Amino acid sequence: MPEKTSPTTDALGRSLKDLRISVIDKCNFRCTYCMPKEIFGNDYAFLPETELLSFDEIIRITNAFAKLGVEKIRITGGEPLLRKNLSQLIAALTEIPGIKDIALTTNGILLPKRAVKLKEAGLKRVNISLDAIEDDVFTEINGRGVPIRPVLKGIEAAQKAGLQVKINMVVKKGMNESQILPMARFFKGKDIILRYIEFMDVGNHNGWDLKNVISKKQIIKQINEEMPLEAAEENYYGEVASRFRYKDGGGEIGVISSVTDSFCGTCTRIRLSADGKLYTCLFASSGYDIRGKLREGLTEEQLERNLASLWHRRTDRYSDERAEKKNENRKKIEMSYIGG
Ligand code: SAM
Ligand code: SF4
Ligand code: SF4
Secondary structure, three states: OOOOOOOOEOOOOOEOOEEEEEOOOOOOOOOOOOOOOOOOOOOOOOOOHHHOOOHHHHHHHHHHHHHOOOOEEEEEOOOHHHOOOHHHHHHHHHOOOOOOEEEEEEOOOOHHHHHHHHHHHOOOEEEEEOOOOOHHHHHHHHOOOOOOHHHHHHHHHHHHOOOEEEEEEEEEOOOOHHHHHHHHHHHOOOOOEEEEEEOOOOOOOOOOOHHHEOOHHHHHHHHHHHOOEEEEOOOOOOOOEEEEEEOOOOOEEEEEOOOOOOOHHHOOEEEEOOOOEEEOOOOOOOOEEHHHHHHOOOOHHHHHHHHHHHHHOOOOOHHHHHHOOOOOOOOOOOHHHHOO
16 A cells, blocks of 8 residues: 555555665666667767756755655666766765765676665665676677676675665576576675566667566575575565565575566656656656756755645556556657666
8 A cells, every 4th residue: 555654655555655766877888788889889879968957956855855745865877876976966965955875886897896885975875787797798788798697896895885786687588697696606605685687678778578587486486496595575665576584594685577467556657868858767768858847947845845746646556557558569669768
């Protein structure tokens, strides 16, 4: 049941709690399922710097959202560590009253250079994406031939800097199902939560087909046969990952099952793209141009009212509709643009 305590609820009674901010659309990887290099090639038109939201604009928007109930921020991209002076933005975001938690999602390879500064700026947590633990699989997936070593170095650097680390692994049939067990074995007992993510139909270029989705059930069954698991309770309302504990005390894993067991009913997230469009769903076809409004001279009061009204009108429940087979052939935004 939707929680009723937030001042801002949408048309389906869901609170506004999380803001995901994409700070850049560029990336130093070309993951086959996200930014395939055949499409995101050398002549791909990424956003020019003037089109990106400035830090001041991001801070204004976050401030207004915080007044409407947002408590959690996730910084994402593209590859967010490619955005210049990101630590300065994080430091400013931590000062906003009402913001209780800031996390970052990254492919990790720039963390050896940045982890200490990010921690000093007030960042507490990073989610590092790693889809395989064997070089021959990983080099194929990231489209840049990068082996796993630089990512492992990034994980080490983050831990050493005092950042809490979670690992995200997208699982796609034919790509990396061979890595489900090796990844579990590698991270078990290391005080790092590994989260498996079902391959989703975001964007228009990743050739998604339900046949390529490895379900939460299949993932858990495989791991449980070798390393027995038990279900664990939700950490907080609307947590997207189902949690499982190793029975021998080796820590826990999570599975994000947006395809086979969707969770739109508790979705409290809004997304801000790098060029200032707001999306009330990861699978939306169009966004609300808040950058345009800000640059026209919107006051703080008007900004807050606009954001509240956008959330009040929200009826999105794409993944639930997918399960009901109601949303075929819809044009969607790209994951690298909106950041997941
Ligand atoms: N570049 C950063 C990274 O890879 O962590 C941040 C942006 S990336 C778009 C955010 C997350 O979305 C990554 O964990 C990535 O694996 C995930 N992702 C991208 N495309 C996906 C898809 N089609 N299905 C599920 N997850 C996806
Ligand atoms: Fe880049 Fe992240 Fe997409 Fe991979 S998943 S291409 S690292 S944005
Ligand atoms: Fe939220 Fe849209 Fe995902 Fe449903 S499909 S959980 S509404 S982002």
